[in-house]
Amino acid sequence: LCGALGALPMTAVIVRSAANVQAGARTKASRVLHGVWLLLFAALVPAALxxxxxxxLAGILVYSGWKLIPLKELGPLWREHRGEALILVATAVAIIATSMFEGVLAGLLLAVAKTAWETSHVHVQVDEGSDRNGPLRVVLSGNATFLRLPRILDTLEGLPKDRHIELDLLDLRHVDHACSTALTNWADRHNKEKGVARVLMPSA
Structure with a gap:
């Protein structure tokens, strides 16, 4: 059943799957037969095992795992995607130091954190314009999330308190609730400090 459904207890483990593919497997029958051989050996000749x-057994596993490492692709990976390369190295070290499950889990968490950090990228641009007495224009683009909120607020708090400031959020692809609330509160505070803040929000 595990082989037919492709369940983890059978051959979804990458080394076993790779061994099947390298032996010429093309269909789910390889997974089913994998289970049949395990059952026959365990039931008929347990003493031989x-x-x-x-x-x-450990040597075979290490050899099979070593063949899965794309050595020729490690160089280009480091040059083009250093973040991915660091996660790969960290996952390998964690697997060796702990276990397969804990190492893969650590790598997964690092990948999720990296993805969250990259998708939360936001660019803050301050345009003073030609007229020094005119309004300051602050343009935010990208994704405004709580991960980059400190950077956004540091930029806004560093602006003159008595200037007219136009905060343009029209180029943002995403604004989470934390950022939206913080920007609204900042505009309210700026208006109370003898300044004028105008927030351009994207339409819903």
Missing amino acids: GLIPVAA
Whole structure:
């Protein structure tokens, strides 16, 4: 059943799947037969399995795993996507230091954190214009999330308190609730400090 459904207890483990593919497997029958061989050996010759040295099994596993490493692609990966390369190295170290499950989980968490950081990228541009007495224009673009909120607020708090400021959010692809509330509160505070703040929000 595990082989037919492609469930994790059978051959979704990458080394076993790779061994099947390298042996010429093309259909789900390879997964089913994988389970059949395990069942036959465990049921008919369990004593023979106990005679196999654990070191030999470990050596086969290490060899199969080593063949999965794309050595030729590591160089281009480091040059073009250093973040991905660092996650790869961190995952490998975590697997060696702990276990397969904990190492893969650590790598997954790092990948999620990296993705969240990249998708929260926001660009803040301050345009003073030609007239020094005119309004300051602050343009935000990208994704405004709580991860970049400190940077946004630091920029806004550094602006003159008595200037007319136009905060343009029209180029933002996403604004989360935390950012929206913080920007509204900043505009209210600026208006109370003898300045004028105008917020251009994208339409819903």
